[in-house]
Amino acid sequence: MDDLNPVVLYVEDDPMSREVMNLLLTRRMKLSHVYIWDDNADFANRLASLPHKPDIIFLDIHMEPLDGFAMLDILRGDPAYAKIPVVALTASVMNEEVTLLRTKGFDGALAKPVDQRNFADILRRLLNGEQVWRIT
Numbered sequence: 001m002d003d004l005n006p007v008v009l010y011v012e013d014d015p016m017s018r019e020v021m022n023l024l025l026t027r028r029m030k031l032s033h034v035y036i037w038d039d040n041a042d043f044a045n046r047l048a049s050l051p052h053k054p055d056i057i058f059l060d061i062h063m064e065p066l067d068g069f070a071m072l073d074i075l076r077g078d079p080a081y082a083k084i085p086v087v088a089l090t091a092s093v094m095n096e097e098v099t100l101l102r103t104k105g106f107d108g109a110l111a112k113p114v115d116q117r118n119f120a121d122i123l124r125r126l127l128n129g130e131q132v133w134r135i136t
Contacts (some may be wrong), residue, residue, distance in 0.1 A: 006055035006127055007033040009047075011040050011071065012089065013063050017112055021058070024116055029123075040066045044074050047081065054084055056126055058110075061090040061097075069104055076105055085126050089114065090135075098135055108132040 008025055012018045018036050025034045033052045040063055057075065061068035068088055075081040085107040090097065101109050108131050110122070115134060122132050 005031055005033065006123070007035075007052040008056055008058070008123075009035045009037070009050070009054040010058040010089075011037045011043075011063070012058075012060040013038060014060065014112075017060070017089070020113060020116070024114070024119055028116070029120055039063075040071055043071055044078070047074075047078075053080070056123070057081075057084055057086045058089050059086060061088050061101075062092070068106075069100075072104060072106060085129075087126060087132070098133065102133075109135055111135045 008031060010018070010021050010025075012021065015038070018038060022034065022036055025031045035050060035054070037046070043066055059068040059071050066074075068090075072086055075084065075086055086105075088101050088106045088109040089112050090109060091112045098109060108126055110132070111134060115122070122134065125132050
């Protein structure tokens, strides 16, 4: 992993959220290895076929056919991806869901829309192994 240019995967079905994250990562932060998927069909095979292994993965929680928890289970069950930080992005920030995200093994959660002003710092902290729970 290059600390200045991490490989990022973002799986999100909302077009506006994808666009915001794409602009933030590629234009503002100038990252060159950003993969943004609009669906999670054939998730495990698509993950394995990426040209660069992600250093961090952001998952929308409320997706179909796999929700964020099912995608996390796939990642944690594969030794190649088990240790990669996985962060939930969600518009619903009920205390019960946050507790579930922590219990299931997410490395953090960010409320949507993401805080663009602080995102670079949040990304750096996550890549350094810190759990970040920005849900307000």
